[in-house]
Amino acid sequence: MIDKNFSFSVLKEDGLxxxxxxxxxxxxxxxxxxxxxxxxGTIKAAFIDDVIATxxxxxxxxxxxxxxxxxxxxxxxxxxxHQFMNCPxxxxxxxxxxxxxxxxxxxxxDFEQGAIFxxxxxxxxxILSPEESIRIQKKLNSDIVMVLDECPKLTNxxxxxxxxxxxxxxxxxxxxxxxxxxxKKALFGIIQGGLYKDLxxxxxxxxxxxxxxxxxxxxxxxxxTQKQMFEIxxxxxxxxxxxxPRYLMGVGTPSDILGAxxxxxxxxxxxxPTRSGRTGLAFTWEGRLNLRNAKYQKDDTPMCSYSNVRSxxxxxxxxxxxxxxSNEILASMLITLNNIVFYQDLMKKIRTxxxxxxxxxxxxxxxxxx
Amino acid sequence: MIDKNFSFSVLKEDGLxxxxxxxxxxxxxxxxxxxxxxxxGTIKAAFIDDVIATxxxxxxxxxxxxxxxxxxxxxxxxxxxHQFMNCPxxxxxxxxxxxxxxxxxxxxxDFEQGAIFxxxxxxxxxILSPEESIRIQKKLNSDIVMVLDECPKLTNxxxxxxxxxxxxxxxxxxxxxxxxxxxKKALFGIIQGGLYKDLxxxxxxxxxxxxxxxxxxxxxxxxxTQKQMFEIxxxxxxxxxxxxPRYLMGVGTPSDILGAxxxxxxxxxxxxPTRSGRTGLAFTWEGRLNLRNAKYQKDDTPMCSYSNVRSxxxxxxxxxxxxxxSNEILASMLITLNNIVFYQDLMKKIRTxxxxxxxxxxxxxxxxxx
Numbered sequence: 001m002i003d004k005n006f007s008f009s010v011l012k013e014d015g016l017x018x019x020x021x022x023x024x025x026x027x028x029x030x031x032x033x034x035x036x037x038x039x040x041g042t043i044k045a046a047f048i049d050d051v052i053a054t055x056x057x058x059x060x061x062x063x064x065x066x067x068x069x070x071x072x073x074x075x076x077x078x079x080x081x082h083q084f085m086n087c088p089x090x091x092x093x094x095x096x097x098x099x100x101x102x103x104x105x106x107x108x109x110d111f112e113q114g115a116i117f118x119x120x121x122x123x124x125x126x127i128l129s130p131e132e133s134i135r136i137q138k139k140l141n142s143d144i145v146m147v148l149d150e151c152p153k154l155t156n157x158x159x160x161x162x163x164x165x166x167x168x169x170x171x172x173x174x175x176x177x178x179x180x181x182x183x184k185k186a187l188f189g190i191i192q193g194g195l196y197k198d199l200x201x202x203x204x205x206x207x208x209x210x211x212x213x214x215x216x217x218x219x220x221x222x223x224x225t226q227k228q229m230f231e232i233x234x235x236x237x238x239x240x241x242x243x244x245p246r247y248l249m250g251v252g253t254p255s256d257i258l259g260a261x262x263x264x265x266x267x268x269x270x271x272x273p274t275r276s277g278r279t280g281l282a283f284t285w286e287g288r289l290n291l292r293n294a295k296y297q298k299d300d301t302p303m304c305s306y307s308n309v310r311s312x313x314x315x316x317x318x319x320x321x322x323x324x325x326s327n328e329i330l331a332s333m334l335i336t337l338n339n340i341v342f343y344q345d346l347m348k349k350i351r352t353x354x355x356x357x358x359x360x361x362x363x364x365x366x367x368x369x370x
Numbered sequence: 371m372i373d374k375n376f377s378f379s380v381l382k383e384d385g386l387x388x389x390x391x392x393x394x395x396x397x398x399x400x401x402x403x404x405x406x407x408x409x410x411g412t413i414k415a416a417f418i419d420d421v422i423a424t425x426x427x428x429x430x431x432x433x434x435x436x437x438x439x440x441x442x443x444x445x446x447x448x449x450x451x452h453q454f455m456n457c458p459x460x461x462x463x464x465x466x467x468x469x470x471x472x473x474x475x476x477x478x479x480d481f482e483q484g485a486i487f488x489x490x491x492x493x494x495x496x497i498l499s500p501e502e503s504i505r506i507q508k509k510l511n512s513d514i515v516m517v518l519d520e521c522p523k524l525t526n527x528x529x530x531x532x533x534x535x536x537x538x539x540x541x542x543x544x545x546x547x548x549x550x551x552x553x554k555k556a557l558f559g560i561i562q563g564g565l566y567k568d569l570x571x572x573x574x575x576x577x578x579x580x581x582x583x584x585x586x587x588x589x590x591x592x593x594x595t596q597k598q599m600f601e602i603x604x605x606x607x608x609x610x611x612x613x614x615p616r617y618l619m620g621v622g623t624p625s626d627i628l629g630a631x632x633x634x635x636x637x638x639x640x641x642x643p644t645r646s647g648r649t650g651l652a653f654t655w656e657g658r659l660n661l662r663n664a665k666y667q668k669d670d671t672p673m674c675s676y677s678n679v680r681s682x683x684x685x686x687x688x689x690x691x692x693x694x695x696s697n698e699i700l701a702s703m704l705i706t707l708n709n710i711v712f713y714q715d716l717m718k719k720i721r722t723x724x725x726x727x728x729x730x731x732x733x734x735x736x737x738x739x740x
Contacts, residue, residue: 086684323411
């Protein structure tokens, strides 16, 4: 760890796409960046050393899951989440808001008290206020902390979305108050507003008044089409503060990322590379391969041709197809690592393309392929 | 690969315990050695590079499983099992005999034709003759090939065991004929005879006449007590050819290994370290730890204190307990690797103790602890 405050600067632009650098006390993060998801304090089926060897500079973990199991006290006792999971990289934690809505047996949202819910594991009752979410994330010792917000489901009822915005705005302010003055870490606000451009703008304007270290876009990739998502992004991202990191939460496929970078987004996270690793789906520069497919029984070429992280360029598709069919854990280990390698390689190539004023060429080459 | 014939020499003795060296075209193997089991062409939940980093010099794989799935042709097409599973180490393959008896839907044993059985995966009918087992192991390109034998279940009916010996003797001779002259590889005979010392001796004498590159003891660790096993070993092992490797199949716990080495055994294999890795049981020099136990929630000390292979000395018991409770694959990955590290460390310490004429001291210190 170095004695460094959180900071961000844009280094290069190509259209709206931009290359930047986030500095944290645990290291620098080149943007656009992709954060591999370690929901329960582990990136599923991967050693953290291997994740780092792929070039990853930051990971994400989920407050909701960790507060329920193993509980925050057990993690803070050993010094925080970095020590607990043996991860030297900076960690961003979400606030728990999204999982409370999507996973828990929700009891209710109380404007003052917070979210009242029962754990999806054992039914235990929790009350998560904006202040408590921040306190938990501080105990986890997260480098980038997210405000607690409400994530309404995709709906055409504008009034529901609008009412939710007021709640999220109030909670964002309370989150900021609880976070206080903490220059070594960052607190990000979250723009909501569904698919309504005016509500998205209203949300952004409110958050800007509170003043955050970075701004996230929440409530996308929740069932809308990619076209709808890109439309919202093209409208709201250019209006987000230029000098602060812009983070699109829970996104996405490689083409989602290409389209979002084109609109000026700097940060991403998604379970796709790791979850796909456990279902036999490999991301490659030739497109996605479903290695369960019987045709790979006859294919002795390597799954990955270019990365020697953990020798993944030395395992044939036929072998990995055999591992999948035999329910061998090594299948998940190899494909997960392949996919993390691919996503990090994608982000690196995106940054290089922007630096070379060639992002559009890169975008057009790959938008329909990967 | 080096142009070297298979050979073995005893380098040091301490009582009946002995340190030796097996030379193969793929590298040397210090004995006593433990072969980690890679049943389906993968050591479950472990990268082969990590297995090698633990000091492993040879692994074992199972002909029965591989002939059924993915089939031997798919493995031989890419050059053999080493290429298929990306393993540069020497590989010993068993003959399939043990799994045919224990796993398959057995149809019958035919003295001439071989074992006739249905796959436990899809019911497909197979006929495995002694000759076919050797041909398959040649196609897998195994460095150490085992004869096909019959492995009768533990029984008090001496006649059953005796009849089985005649069959196994005939099959051993046929296996040797099929193996032919093959100085780069080794063919091992397998002593059967249940818990009958006279039958064990009869089996050994028959095999010695055929003349093998090494001799294995089969049909132990199948339900008898450790005391019964040690009695058989103390009787038969000293009568086994001094200048050939002695291999106790499917054994065992650390204390089983200590007792067998004391009687002069050189080679072991067992699924215990890897299987335990997937059930939460960690082998350590302080004894076995069931990391599922709730008491480890409060234990921030590392599971393994001495090995930095894949940083396993940096993960706390509390963290691994959390991973187990959360059904995270990383739990299996970390504990499996810990156990492979422990077994390799055990064998290294055994060899050192023998070299220092201190095996009895070592044996007495650990026989009741690990």
